[in-house]
Amino acid sequence: MTASDALLSRLMALHPKVIDLSLDRMHRLLAALDHPERRIPPVIHIAGTNGKGSTQAMIRAGLQAGGARVHAYTSPHLAQFRERIRLAGELIDDQALADTLAECEAANDGQPITFFEITTAAAFLAFSRTPADYTLLEVGLGGRLDATNVIDAPRLTVITPVSIDHTQYLGDTLPLIAAEKAGILKPRVPVVIAPQQDAALRVIEARAMGLSAPILAHGQHWMIQPERDGMVFQDDHGLWDLPRPNLIGPHQIQNAGTALAALRALGATEAQARAAVTEAEWPARMQRLRHGPLVDLAGASELWLDGGHNPAGGQALAATLAAMPVRPTHLICGMLNTKDVAGYLRPLAAEAQSLTAIDIPGEPNTLPASATAEAAASVGLATRTAPDAAAALRGLTDNAPGARILICGSLYLAGRILRENG
Incomplete structure (x- = not known):
């Protein structure tokens, strides 16, 4: 058992018997920690039903290829919990994870909080103490009331394809679920929108327009197209002729397009785009x-x-x-x-x-x-x-x-x- 395992088991005991999606517990704990979420590097916030992890992995590969130091938060983990938290590109050290979790446990003072909320707070605390250029935040569940949705002014938001899932929490229709995902949008912050079914797209675009958030939507502002053994990404700034993604499956082309649109919005070069689709690593996806x-x-x-x-x-x-x-x-x-x-x-x-x-x-x-x-x-x-x-x-x-x-x-x-x- 590692130093963090006992702490993680103990934190599970604080979990409310019934999960009510709310940001109240998260705001209380972050205040007790002196608001680390306000001191982290610029955030790219990613929500959606499918493709969040793959898209995040490609954005991270592209940013790192340009020399950027990148924090990343994702869930769930596969083999070990510390996979969820990358500090400036590297998995968090187990002792550092244990120390950070212990600090969050003390600040929480035994009050009810979900496991995801307190571990997200630990990620923010770790991110706030390690210099980096960007923070990639993947939503855990939904968006509007997800524990990650405490960032007032992210640099960019991203909505990957939305479909029916987690209906017990998010609603049982595509528009209802899309509304929850679109809850991460913020006033005047650009949003990259992946290919969507019309019912979801209408909801996301309406939310963006209501917030004066610039829209970068597939099919309107950018395109991705397989071509021979490669693919072509095109937007108002020009065209990138690129290899197919190293992540396997036709769906990874649309995930690549979403990642490339995000990278373009962040000022990435074609060399970074190439690295994004050829150097991304994301286990257990085919x-x-x-x-x-x-x-x-x-x-x-x-x-x-x-x-x-x-x-x-x-x-x-x-x-x-x-x-x-x-x-x-x-x-x-x-x-x-x-x-x-x-x-x-x-x-x-x-x-x-x-x-x-x-x-x-x-x-x-x-x-x-x-x-x-x-x-x-x-x-x-x-x-x-x-x-x-x-x-x-x-x-x-x-x-x-x-x-x-x-x-x-x-x-x-x-x-x-x-x-x-x-």
């Missing part, structure tokens, strides 16, 4: 696993990992599989009980020969493997269950040697797989 005990179990089969978990994520993953070389594909899937499982799996049914359902180990909100299998069968996938990923792999390598095996359905599962695989 990641090929090449070494480790689970790879050994896969034998002659390819082993892939993806953390997408909602219907839009399933569509993106299906499009990625469809664009790959033809090879029999088998899924190992574990999901949370809060997700639209059939909606996620429906587009994948056309690309996979089978699905082996598993529980997410150690996750109280896991959907039972039997329920995942039932949902998979309802959309036409041949299904079975297994007690864990290792058992699922053994079953597949015995029956489908040389296949493409994709472990998918949840970032929480992806994190467990990365830890198991070393």
Whole structure:
């Protein structure tokens, strides 16, 4: 157990029994800490349903290629909590994380606060004490009432594609969810808007116009287009002829476009744009696993990992599989009980020969493997269950040697797989 692990466990105990999305607890704690959020480098604030992490990773790669020091905050983590906080490009040191969390715990003085709120406050405190040129903030849930939404005047806001997810908190229609995401917009602060469904775009643009926030929207102010083996980004300032993103999947082209539009707004060069799309790193987004005990179990089969978990994520993953070389594909899937499982799996049914359902180990909100299998069968996938990923792999390598095996359905599962695989 690391120095921060015991603290993180203790902080979970402060979590209210019912989460009410509110900024009151966050404002109280930040005041007790003397407002570190007011002393951090200029903020690029990113909200949306899908693509936030990939877009942030590309913006970070582009800024760093220009010599900038960049803080970054993202969630959830995969293998270890400190992945959530990067200080001037480097993951926060575990002892520094523990010390910062302890300071936030003392300032909170035992009052109710969510785990995400107090750890976000810790990130702000760490950011305020380390020199940097930019701070990239990824929203945790929604936007309007998210713990990150305490920055009065960010340098730039970004809205990635909005789709249906977290309906218990954000509403059950696209306009309602888009309104929550658009809650990060601030007066006169430019907003980059990724490709959106019309119902979401109307809400975001209306919010921006009401705040006199300059709009940089896909299809109106910038375009991204695949071309031969590369892609072309174009806006009012000109054209960038670039390689395809090193992050795999057709959807990464639109994520790249969003990142490039943000970089253009920040004055980036074409060299920085090239670095953004060729040097970004973002694990568990259609990641090929090449070494480790689970790879050994896969034998002659390819082993892939993806953390997408909602219907839009399933569509993106299906499009990625469809664009790959033809090879029999088998899924190992574990999901949370809060997700639209059939909606996620429906587009994948056309690309996979089978699905082996598993529980997410150690996750109280896991959907039972039997329920995942039932949902998979309802959309036409041949299904079975297994007690864990290792058992699922053994079953597949015995029956489908040389296949493409994709472990998918949840970032929480992806994190467990990365830890198991070393």
